[in-house]
Amino acid sequence: MIELFDPLKGERLRVLDETGEAAPGLDPGLPDAELRAIYERMLRTRTADAKALKLQRQGRLGTYPPSRGHEACQVGLASAMGRDDWFFPYFRDLGMYITLGYPLADYYHLWMGNEAGLRTPDGLNIYPIAIPVGSQIPQAVGAGLAAKYRKLRIAVVTTFGDGATSEGDFHEGLNFAGVFRTPNVFVCLNNQFAISVPRARQTAAATIAQKAVAYGFPGVQVDGNDVLAVYAAAREALANARSGQGPTLIEAYTYRMGDHTTSDDAARYRSKEEVQEWERRDPILRFRLYLGKKGLWDEAYEKTVQESAAEFVEKAVAEAEARPAATPEDLFTYTYAAMPPELEAQLAELKAFLGEGRR
Amino acid sequence: MIMTMVQAINQALAQEMERDDRIIVLGQDVGRDGGVFRTTEGLFDRFGPERVMDTPLSESAIVGASIGMTALGLRPVPEVQFMGFIYPAFNQIVSHVARLRNRTRGRFTVPLTIRTPYGAGVKALEHHSESTEALFCQIPGLTVVVPSSPYDAKGLLIASLRSDDPVIFLEPTKLYRAEKQEVPEEPYEVPLRRAAVVREGKDLTIIAWGAMIPVARQAAAAAQAEGIGAEIVDLRTLSPMDRETFVASVRKTGRALVVHEAPKTCGLGAEIAATIGESALLSLDAPVLRVTGQDITVPLPKSEDLYYPGPERILRAIRRLMEY
Known part of the structure; x- marks a missing residue:
């Protein structure tokens, strides 16, 4: 399906229109239970995101990059991934984490300012978030190379924003991936802004997807507010990666509904009208309309899903807030495999200092 | 056997690659050419292109991809052709290589050895004589190693390749062929963190x-x-x-x-x-x-x-x- 939408011709894959009507022949045909599961993940993502913002305003959580508007990109992509696939995130991936089964309490714990929240539970193939923009891209390619070397039939997914496509690591990573035909799926969440700088300042190319052409592999632009379009493209790209057909670049065309982070004020650089225009294209609303047309959604179901999401989120907050603070040992232990004498001395000095009742 | 530092490094790599199939050598010219100083000579023929990889000329990706390899349990040995060209990879080294163990509280470690020739002695162009080891010594999490003889080069490199910490292995270009020394044939370690x-x-x-x-x-x-x-x-x-x-x-x-x-x-x-x-x-x-x-x-x-x-x-x- 991917090759049917040529980014050089400005073609964009879209399954659902804004009324939730599926284009004939493009619907990935998921079973009802999976469609509902996707909806529930999207709602959990939005609920967890709103909660994080609230906690930040209450001083219970630190600087936080909201995900609102990205639920289709994140949940659509992660829902298509397999248990053995790997994920190299950027830093605005809440729906990915929720879908892949990363404990939300850990996720909150991180944004509350604790490294322990970034310790991926054993058995989950999720690398830690990468804050230096684009730097995770070559790493994902290396994981792809390793998968190839070990003859594992898995795919390696990495996400990044439109701003990352201007970084050298985007070029270096995708170029590497093309040369070695690694099993990578690169997913650009083109949300139109790198903090305040608009997409037009990142590239003069008409699309980000078309950059794949220069690296020698397919690129496709999808409607990033259409969860079925993201899912369909991801499923195909993942299957291609796993079967040795090389990498794919997916550009999910979307919009960052919130501020860049809680330290940002997006009103300084974009109009209310523009934001309202995108509210109309809300990814959850669109998918709800689709489910309604299929008889999979009604008010009673919505209420159940909302309640379950709220409970899921509250439980995670309680768990995260009950976690103990990091000890000096926690801070010093993981710098090296074995602590060098100088670090032992600094740790002992810190503990002696704290023992004197000062902080 | 009496050998130069280049030969000692080459032998260390070959012996460890033989012992441990998680070791992958990658970089610019490391494959068919055997490295511009010949430190990887013969490895390509012996271990094949999957383990001795000529890569795009792309220092950040050479190091960045090496990080990703460690996620799946490999122990890559990226080579940066000269220390003066390591700076495009500096972000990967400082922001990730050094920190991933701590960032993930030990879930992900980065057991790689970045080899790079450094210092004066090859009478080449600008950027080929750098000695910026202090930049790396300021970064918690990195182990910075410099041999001064063929014997130490072999033993320190083997210890680095076996270490679970990331190592910046600086090879003094001036000493690559300056002296020959008796170097034991069998693999041995010269301990890290010991003067x-x-x-x-x-x-x-x-x-x-x-x-x-x-x-x-x-x-x-x-x-x-x-x-x-x-x-x-x-x-x-x-x-x-x-x-x-x-x-x-x-x-x-x-x-x-x-x-x-x-x-x-x-x-x-x-x-x-x-x-x-x-x-x-x-x-x-x-x-x-x-x-x-x-x-x-x-x-x-x-x-x-x-x-x-x-x-x-x-x-x-x-x-x-x-x-x-």
């Missing part, structure tokens, strides 16, 4: 590493002719630093001289001098002196001698220390 007293003396301690060791030896021999006994401590691992060995030596001799190729200001000599001040002040008969590269851009080869510490500059500093 070595490579020359004993009672009057002063010279602390140096890499290509400055032979230069310090020349100066020490000249000082001996004047009746001055210079002890030489080869740091070998620059970070985490073995402070005990040189502090013990300075407590014995009462005088200390640090010699390094890198510029003086904020060089490792400052850290060493401060450590001696903290730990051996009352043993000192003279201030700690430094003989280093100048605080200027490394000059092109015709003026190299004006920049780098040679035996005469070191001897002058030794005399000053003794006359203090």
Whole structure:
């Protein structure tokens, strides 16, 4: 399906229109239970995101990059991934984490300012978030190379924003991936802004997807507010990666509904009208309309899903807030495999200092 | 077998690759060409293109991809062709290689060894003579290793390849073929984080590493002719630093001289001098002196001698220390 939408011709894959009507022949045909599961993940993502913002305003959580508007990109992509696939995130991936089964309490714990929240539970193939923009891209390619070397039939997914496509690591990573035909799926969440700088300042190319052409592999632009379009493209790209057909670049065309982070004020650089225009294209609303047309959604179901999401989120907050603070040992232990004498001395000095009742 | 440092490094790589199929060598020219210094010669034919990978000319991706390989349990050995070209990969090294163990509280470690030739001695263009080890020693999580002989090169490299910490392995270009030495055929480790007293003396301690060791030896021999006994401590691992060995030596001799190729200001000599001040002040008969590269851009080869510490500059500093 991917090759049917040529980014050089400005073609964009879209399954659902804004009324939730599926284009004939493009619907990935998921079973009802999976469609509902996707909806529930999207709602959990939005609920967890709103909660994080609230906690930040209450001083219970630190600087936080909201995900609102990205639920289709994140949940659509992660829902298509397999248990053995790997994920190299950027830093605005809440729906990915929720879908892949990363404990939300850990996720909150991180944004509350604790490294322990970034310790991926054993058995989950999720690398830690990468804050230096684009730097995770070559790493994902290396994981792809390793998968190839070990003859594992898995795919390696990495996400990044439109701003990352201007970084050298985007070029270096995708170029590497093309040369070695690694099993990578690169997913650009083109949300139109790198903090305040608009997409037009990142590239003069008409699309980000078309950059794949220069690296020698397919690129496709999808409607990033259409969860079925993201899912369909991801499923195909993942299957291609796993079967040795090389990498794919997916550009999910979307919009960052919130501020860049809680330290940002997006009103300084974009109009209310523009934001309202995108509210109309809300990814959850669109998918709800689709489910309604299929008889999979009604008010009673919505209420159940909302309640379950709220409970899921509250439980995670309680768990995260009950976690103990990091000890000096926690801070010093993981710098090296074995602590060098100088670090032992600094740790002992810190503990002696704290023992004197000062902080 | 008598061999050069290039041969010792090559043998270490070959033997460890034989032993451990998680080791992958990758970089610019490491494959068919065997490396511009021939340190990877023969590995491509022996282990194949999947384990000895010629990559795009792309330092950040060479190191970044190596990080990703470690996620799936491999132990890559990326080569950066010269230290002067390592800076495009600096973000990967500083922001990720050094920190991933801590960032993930031990879930993900980065057992890779970044090899790069460094320092003066090849009389090449600008950027081929850099000695910026201090940049890496400032970064918690990195282990920075510099051999000064073929024997140490083999043993330190094997220890680095077996280490679960990321290692920046700096190979002094000047010493690649400068001397030959008996190197045992079987694999062996020279322990990381351990300095070595490579020359004993009672009057002063010279602390140096890499290509400055032979230069310090020349100066020490000249000082001996004047009746001055210079002890030489080869740091070998620059970070985490073995402070005990040189502090013990300075407590014995009462005088200390640090010699390094890198510029003086904020060089490792400052850290060493401060450590001696903290730990051996009352043993000192003279201030700690430094003989280093100048605080200027490394000059092109015709003026190299004006920049780098040679035996005469070191001897002058030794005399000053003794006359203090």
